[in-house]
Amino acid sequence: MSRFVRRLRSLPLRSRLALLVATAVAIAVAAVATICWFIVRGQLYGQLDSNLRSQSHSVSSDQVNFITDNCNQRVPGYIHFRGPTVQVIYTSGRVCTTPDAPPIPVQSADLAVAQGTSPSALHTTVDRAGTRMRVLTLPVVTSDDTRVAGVAVSLATPTSEVTKPLTTLAWVLLLVSGIGVLGAGAAGLWVARSGLRPVDELTNTVEHVARTEDLTVRIPVEGDDEIARLSSSFNSMTASLASSRELQQQLIADAGHELRTPLTSMRTNIELLSRSEATGRAIPPEDRKALMASLKAQMTELAALIGDLQELSRTGLAGSEGTIRVVALHDTVRTALERARLRGPELTITSELAPWYVRAEPASLERAIVNLLDNAVKFSPPAGSVEVVLMRGRLTVRDHGPGIPDDELPYVFDRFWRSQTARALPGSGLGLSxxxxxxxxxxxxVELGAAEGGGTVATVQLPGAPTPPPDIPDVP
Incomplete structure (x- = not known):
């Protein structure tokens, strides 16, 4: 069995499907043919038994007496017309059969009828000539319905009246079943080819994508069956992969563009310092100090850009290197506010923080809040103010800077995007992303919009609760 299963699995899917369809149809046809044969067999035997019972009424006492008088003797001129063989049975087991007919073996059921302990007997046996007979045994009754004690009469007819039609029917059913199985095999092969044609198209498309890396190929979707769903899912997958590749290429291009500016400036400043050392022409102290400050600022900007790129390169939840746990958002905002006050000591930063607990990765959440506050500090005017409010999971950060034009609001969360007013300020364009x-x-x-009276207001809504939940295990 296991060898058959291994061989079946080694066949192509189309051949397996055709073989399974043919096997299923063959089993169904065989079952139907077998049931049909048994039903016809039962009907034919029932009709045969019914004929025997109807013919038993024509057996008269005179005929019984004739058979008894000529018990197993040859009667000259006797002609046995077509009809059942009649045999008289005595309780002693002695039998008298129709002249010129072979005796029929007596069974215990026949003797029970002769003894009066059974009303009738019906069975199949083989006579002494080797013919299979259907036998009906009944008590002998006189014309006045009086039963004759110690005697029974059996009527027997060859079962060939049933077996011959059954044999013919068996051959017909076998022929029809064979034709049905062959037809089922052909139909199964056709169904397999037709049903698997979309799979073949999908396979060819996948091989084409693997060979050419062309993610623009799409499979036509027809209907709403499983194959159509598979094709639609494949199209969605290739579209997502194409979009991901485009975003990746865009990220690389944008990162290269952003990295080129500080690197070019650093190379220029370093070449200037190297030329000064090589020629012995010293740079004035003030210029050298400004040059070193510029190098330091460019290195800081470059390090910040690389850090932001690393943050964006993480997969899964923000900060997949950390662990998701319950975080007190108000404490995280309070910590970020301390850092923001150090970066904008001349600003007035006010806060109103209500308790709120969320599930997040602490380091990533703190970095996001710091980026949001840094953005407000960066665009606030000197001696300006920043208002921070956390109420029922809604965090708002409002500054009084120049604001963001309405036509630029849809792009504020794009990678490396910077408004015209921010291009002169330090930053990588990745903070809001x-x-x-x-x-x-x-x-x-998270939303960013214009605030009433000027400036910008950033709104962050996080799901959570004002009280810490019960012990919940950290999610890695």
């Missing part, structure tokens, strides 16, 4: 990524991974939303 990191904020959006982190907030979305926590199941929240």
């Amino acid at each position: 990191i904020v959006a990524r982190t907030v979305e991974s926590c199941g929240g939303t």
Whole structure:
């Protein structure tokens, strides 16, 4: 059995499907043919028994007496017309059979009828000539319905009246079954080819994509069956892969563009310092100090850009290197506010923080809040103010800077995007993108819009609760 299963699995899917269809149809046809044969057999035997019972009424006492008088003797001129063989049975087991007919073996059921302990007997046996007979045994009754004690009469007819039609029927059913199985095999092969044609198209498309890396190929979707769903899913997958590749290429191009500027400036400053050392022409102290400050600022900007790129390169939840746990959002905002006050000591930063607990990766959440506050500090005017409010999971950060034009609001969360007013300020253009990524991974939303009276207001909504939940295991 296991060898058959291994061989079956080694066949192509199309051949397996055709073989399984043919096997299923063969089993069904065989079952139907067998049931049909047994039903016809039962009907034919029932009709044969019914004929025997109806013919038993024509057996008269005179005929019984004739058979008894000529018990197993040859009667000259006797002609046995077509009909059942009649045999008289005595309780002693002695039998008298129709002249010129072979005796029929007596069974215990026949003797029970002769002894009066059984009303009738019906069975199949073989006579002494080797013919298979259907035998009906009944008591002998006189014309006045009086039963003759110690005697019974058996009527027997060859079962060939049943077996011959059954044999013919068996051959017909076998022929029809064979034709049905062959037809089922052909139909199964056709169904397999037709049903697997979309799979072949999908396979060819996958091989084409693997060979050419062309993610623009799409499979036509027809209907709404499983194959159509598979094709639709494949199209969605290739579209997602194409989009991911495009975003990756865009990220590489944008990162290269952003890295080129500080690197070019650093190379220029370093070449200037090297030329000064090589020629012996010293750079004035003030210029040298400004040059070194520029190098330091460019290195800081480059390190920040690389850090932001590393943050964006993480997969899964924001900060997949950390662990998701219950975080006190108000404490995280409070810590970020301390850092923001150090970066903008001349600013007035006010806060109103209500307790709120969320599930997040602590380091990534803190970085996102710091980026949001840094953005407000960066665009606030000197001696300006920043208001931070956390109430029922809604965090708002409002500054009084120049604001963001309405036509630029749809792009503020794109990677490396920077408004015209921010291009002269330090930054990589990745801060708000990191904020959006982190907030979305926590199941929240973030928006940036114009504030009443000028400036910008950032709104972050995170799901959570004002009280810490019961002990919940950390999610790695």
